[in-house]
Amino acid sequence: MKHVAFDVIVVGAGIAGTSVAAELSKHASVVLIERESHPAMHATGRSAATFIPSYRANNPALRLLTRASGNFLKSPPADFSEQALLKARGMLTLLNGVSPQASQRELEQMNATLEHSIVELPVAAVKERIPVLSDEWSSAGWWESDVRDIDVHALQQGYMRALAKNGGRFLSSQDARPHWKKGAWHMPIDGDIFSAPIIVNAAGAWADEFAASANVKPLGLQPKRRTVILVAPPADHDVENWPLVAAYDGSFYFKPEAGMLLVSPVDEHESPPCDAQPDELDMAYASEFAMQALNGLAIKRIAHSWAGLRTFAHDSTPIVGFDPAVPGFFWCAGQGGHGIQIAPATAKLAAALIRGNENSTKLKDLGFSAEWVSPTRFL
Numbered sequence: 001m002k003h004v005a006f007d008v009i010v011v012g013a014g015i016a017g018t019s020v021a022a023e024l025s026k027h028a029s030v031v032l033i034e035r036e037s038h039p040a041m042h043a044t045g046r047s048a049a050t051f052i053p054s055y056r057a058n059n060p061a062l063r064l065l066t067r068a069s070g071n072f073l074k075s076p077p078a079d080f081s082e083q084a085l086l087k088a089r090g091m092l093t094l095l096n097g098v099s100p101q102a103s104q105r106e107l108e109q110m111n112a113t114l115e116h117s118i119v120e121l122p123v124a125a126v127k128e129r130i131p132v133l134s135d136e137w138s139s140a141g142w143w144e145s146d147v148r149d150i151d152v153h154a155l156q157q158g159y160m161r162a163l164a165k166n167g168g169r170f171l172s173s174q175d176a177r178p179h180w181k182k183g184a185w186h187m188p189i190d191g192d193i194f195s196a197p198i199i200v201n202a203a204g205a206w207a208d209e210f211a212a213s214a215n216v217k218p219l220g221l222q223p224k225r226r227t228v229i230l231v232a233p234p235a236d237h238d239v240e241n242w243p244l245v246a247a248y249d250g251s252f253y254f255k256p257e258a259g260m261l262l263v264s265p266v267d268e269h270e271s272p273p274c275d276a277q278p279d280e281l282d283m284a285y286a287s288e289f290a291m292q293a294l295n296g297l298a299i300k301r302i303a304h305s306w307a308g309l310r311t312f313a314h315d316s317t318p319i320v321g322f323d324p325a326v327p328g329f330f331w332c333a334g335q336g337g338h339g340i341q342i343a344p345a346t347a348k349l350a351a352a353l354i355r356g357n358e359n360s361t362k363l364k365d366l367g368f369s370a371e372w373v374s375p376t377r378f379l
């Protein structure tokens with residue numbers, strides 16, 4: 001049995017852990033540990049892969065992490081990825097049941113915080129974008145042009161390559177169970193003992209469970225299951241250039257996905273951390289809403305379905321920072337439904353905090369405060 005020392009051990013190879021490990025590896029010796037046989041097998045590999053600047057933009061932490069990440073995603077470092085990380089999509093929000101006054105008020109509030117304006121479209125313009133929209137769902141809409149598809153695989157691979165290039169290590173099929181002794185964290189890995197003075201908890205839905213296993217007080221994170229189905233689009237319609245379409249009342253969203261339609265009933269069922277599976281009832285809701293919304297859509301078969309866990313702190317704001325009660329235990333968890341679109345800026349922030357150099361990120365210039373995401377808010 002060898003003792004192998006690192007500066008930092010990162011636990012969890014979803015987008016959170018992988019991006020933090022890659023950022024840290026520029027300046028430190030890092031190992032990334034994953035329990036599954038491959039990275040990104042849980043929430044990261046199951047997302048809707050969308051970048052939405054207005055998504056919960058009334059939360060300043062999420063808004064600014066999204067904005068700073070957008071800059072990275074739009075123009076990543078030259079050697080990061082051969083493919084573009086973002087693709088134009090646009091988003092249409094159907095305003096059924098929303099009065100013109102309420103829409104105007106909300107739009108003004110949102111636009112005051114965003115870099116690009118969202119505009120209101122009359123029904124005719126909404127129908128131009130989605131010609132088979134049913135009468136029941138035909139309404140005025142909001143159009144957000146800056147919404148993009150994210151190539152999650154390319155993003156994850158870009159970070160994995162950067163980690164390897166900087167001399168960082170990645171080990172899969174390893175269940176991290178650390179203990180603190182004599183100024184460092186230690187854990188048995190592959191017959192050896194890995195040690196580091198700092199450990200990063202990027203265990204996604206398992207972040208509280210992982211903390212407890214290290215004798216660190218859990219922070220009350222709640223995983224919530226969300227379901228997605230893939231179905232054939234209405235016959236004779238090429239949906240490739242359709243936008244992401246979401247109901248204002250939160251009953252569904254759909255978007256094109258490789259010639260098919262990806263539909264979610266926007267479910268949020270509390271769940272223990274697990275390999276989430278789609279529920280029959282949620283799949284039925286997704287089918288039903290899609291068929292109500294689109295003329296000519298007859299779903300005879302669900303081509304594919306999946307579910308994943310979105311994990312939230314009680315204030316629905318991510319947790320990024322050192323645990324105030326336990327030395328060297330760093331949280332990077334609770335990304336909820338934003339984990340992909342905020343990963344680049346969150347990783348830079350985490351790396352800067354770990355290096356004691358918070359002001360080195362561009363977030364500060366945007367007016368971001370690390371206190372908003374600090375675990376000290378749970379004291």
Ligand SMILES: Cc1cc2nc3c(=O)[nH]c(=O)nc-3n(C[C@H](O)[C@H](O)[C@H](O)COP(=O)(O)OP(=O)(O)OC[C@H]3O[C@@H](n4cnc5c(N)ncnc54)[C@H](O)[C@@H]3O)c2cc1C
Pocket residue numbers: 011012013014015016017033034035036039040041042043044045046047048049050051174175176177202203204205206210226227228307308309310311333334335336337338339340341342
């Ligand atoms: C249906 C759906 C749609 C979504 N759509 C979007 C979207 O459009 N845009 C967006 O930005 N976000 C979206 N999200 C949210 C996004 O997917 C998550 O916020 C993000 O993937 C969380 O990443 P993570 O790395 O924290 O978690 P995960 O990807 O779950 O990674 C955590 C990893 O930790 C590992 N792990 C846990 N415990 C241990 C241990 N003890 N030892 C070793 N490894 C361990 C797990 O195996 C796992 O691989 C969506 C999520 C879902 C489910």
